[in-house]
Amino acid sequence: MSTPEVVDSAQKKAPLTEVVVESDIESLNYSSNNEEEKDYFFHENRLSSALKSRHIAMITLVGVFGTGLFLSSSVSLSTAGPVGMLLAYIMVGLVVGANQMCITEVACFMPVTSGYVKHSEHFIDEAVGFTMGWCDIYSSLIPNELSAVAVVMSFWSDLSPAIWITVFGLVVVLVNIYNIKWYGEIEFFFGCLKILLVVGLILTGLIIDLGGVPGQKRLGFHYWRDPGPFAEKYTTGSLGKFAGFWKCVSSVVYAYGGTQAISMLAGETEYPRRAIFRAAKRVFYRVFTMYLATVFILTLIVAHNDPAIATPNGTASGSPFVIAMERAGIKVLPHIINAVVLTSALSAANLQIVKASRTLFALATKKQAPAFFLRVNRNGLPWIAVGFACLFVPLCYMSVSSSASTVFSWLQNVTSSNILFNWIIISINHIYMTKALKAQGYTRKDLPYKFYGTEYAAWFSLFFAVLFLLTGGFPNFIHGNFEFSSFFTSYFIIPLSIILYAFWKLVMKSKYIKPEDVDLKSLFADIQNKPEPEYPKLKGWQLVTLLWA
Template sequence: MAESPTSSTEKKQYPLQDEKGVVDVEASPVYDDAGPVEFAEKAELRRGLQQRHIQMIALAGTIGTGLFLGSGKAITRGGPLGAFLGYLFVGFLVTAPVLSIAEMSALVPLSGGIIRHAEYFFDPALAFANGWNQVYSYMVSLPAEIVAAAVIVNFWNESVSNAVWIVIFGLLLVASNIYLVRVYGELEFSFALLKIMLVVGLNLMSLVLVCGGGPTGEVYGFKYWRDPGPFVQYLGIPGGLGQFAGFWTVFSNAVYAYSGTENISMAAAETQCPRRAIPMAAKRIFVRVLLFYVLSIFFVGMLVPSNDKNLLQSTGTAAQSPFVIAATGAGVKVVPHIINAVVLTSAWSAGNSGLLNGSRILYGLAREGRAPKIFKRVNRFGIPWVAVASLSLFVCLGFMSLSSGASTVFSWLQDLVSVAALVNWTIICIVYLRFFYAMKKQGIPRERLPWKAPLQPYAAWIGVFSFIILLLTGGYTTFIHGHWDNETFVSSYFNIPLIFLLYFIYKFAAKTKMVSLTDSPIMEFILIAERNPEPPAKPKKGLRKLNILWS
């Protein structure tokens, strides 16, 4: 086992992975100021993300406009009980890709997450297909988040053109990504704390209001569960079928809200001690999402009736938030401004995360020869600046929203991105199953892994079947007589032929083969992990023992 050098003059420069991705387990590790580097790219990228950054980034990716603004749509479609059950059910399902990606990333902590794992454990063609599918989704979602931030600012000031805010937020986005990844980590850490404090405050406010502690003194209890009822007759379909249809429609809202939970490994090569940090984030993320999301949906369903006309508005600001509607109805006036401020940081934070994740996917694709080599270039700060700069250009698409006609098209493109989360979750589970059964075929005990996820392979199998069903039924309303909608159909099913098209085009062009279970290079990666152990975690002292969020 290699020992850490005692000084910087003793650093060795023998990467364990060559340009073609061939692993040399006999090579000595590279060392830098952050410790041993098992892979060449980890010597190129600056490891500025610490344990607390990874923990809070994982949480920040799941709390945003999907909760503060989008939860109202779920209540109008599924009713308070339908929305609660929908978010709860998807919350259980999302643990499958999170646990799967965390186990593989603890063994192979490379930038790009599942894009890189598909290369080694499934088929290079799948790495290419999902990689470019994800890049495409970030190209569209980046300007969407910046436009959302600009619209939110209009809640306070409508005199300044959205173009000005798009430029300002876009430049801030580039600045936080192009210089130091540590800046990104601190920003996301701060934004996550704001979101957590807001959610906790809103839930406490909701509890007080439900029990009759508001200015009006009205006790809400479960009165909206009785009238207009726990479920909604969606699309006017009578009976239990209409209620089930509304409940099923909530899934699309919940999937969008939970999207991003799998990104804990996207910047693994820039994470200090990833074999400890990533699994810890995975183990805790479900409990946090359950507490923040499901509890919030439960409370807001008690405070706002599903037929409230304000829930049907689409202002893009805090005015459409069910929390604001509940607070306003109860006579609490300061809440809209607080929510709008945090939603603003959420929108910009989502763009910030998208730029980092998208640029790391591009960098990972370039490392594997599936994107132009220019995307491999890094600056002196260890940032893949060409990939960041290239994706940043797509922020300019946000100016399309300044025209009413183009804005309609832009909203249509934005809807396409939401399905990419389901496609990505499905692929993560499929690749993990190949990884799992390759270990079984080769007789490698799971105890040798840096971290073995619980509930496997059952969670991955459930995830694959459930996500495929949700994909195929995402646009079911278009098949109901009299409800055909071109936008809904295309946005619900465009990603399915796209991923297959990318896969087979590259497979036939590059003549790739699926990695057999016997040839999967799992043992090589295990040897790398065993020969380069991470330093033990520092023991908790004093008040740190009470920290359940990131320590």
């Protein structure tokens, strides 16, 4: 990948007090790389800008609050115990928060479709963007979330799972195929449902714990004392407790997955810089606060050695919240939770289609995918890319066959480690953006939006994301615990990314972009050419919008 010619230090920094008009941009000494950048932004401008801040916030929120919290938390509790589970959520939450700061700053500086894929091309190397993009597409084209719908529906119906896959598969296709605004409004509605459910779970759990249910004694911190704060895994003593905690960390990573979706639709958002920044701030404290509150309440009302939570079945009947509340005599809750879990699965399936299609669009602008993926309909939606992603929906039928389900399970699990790979690249993107700013005479004050201390948060999130990825399959290295399927799915992303990176470097001979050669001028010019008004201050009844905006 060619890089722009280096200008002298006096010209490196365009004055940010003036608006750079189009003629100024054309007068700059652009190389072929800049022509590619202008071509990319041309295609970006063809997309719809129908999404608003509330849509971006809720799309990110529904991508995080899912089966990991409502159903899989039972496995985390039985693996690590109450204190171990709570510490795991705090630890991973801090890493996610640091990573969120990184992606927000870079996305506000360069708000483009499939953000972090394009960011890695712009700040590091075209081969990194190619690698990340195709890893994302691979993980998103496997419709594992849609297959979960059939399992959730089995709570209510004995009909063949193939029927529900067909019905909800058509729903997912219809939601995505015409207008991005439909998708935004549907996800906004699902997000509101999830917030209400989480708040309801917290309040109900607190009532149970404090003895507010007739005939039930006050629990308090009883389960923290008996059977104890930590569970032992693989061995006994302190080492067994640490092993249980670290195994729980691996599970919690995937419960937080989806936060990076905040930059995915920047190219289809009205005033993307301010929308992303506001959504990032509010989504993180909502996710972190609500996650910790929910997990904390859960540890108070269910014992980690309760046999009912050891083997979840994928429906509401296996949820630890349902188990606790059924024992308290609350009968209707399982149906409510199962309904919201159903919306979670549908939201995640929608997000997979969106992620795959927008990444295909982004790669096509760089000639790393066929050019026909750039076609958009009259509503500014990349319909061919969306249609291609929808073609893989029938893979869900593999989960119906007992023989094919094993293969499909492998494909599902392989996609999980891609979350950590995303976090790693997101951190590196920010590190290289910071290097480029310093090399060209800019400071962090020149960024349109920023958080305090993000230059350190990037290294923090990078270290732990790498650590989580390398140790994610650690049980396979314990004598007598090796399983090839577990080992393969934990580490397949590593050789896959190396092969893709090497392919693009050797075939296309892309070059690493030096910090002083990164094209920052066009980004600052775009900021000045597209000023975004500040949000008006909320007054009176408008304060209610803080719940979702």
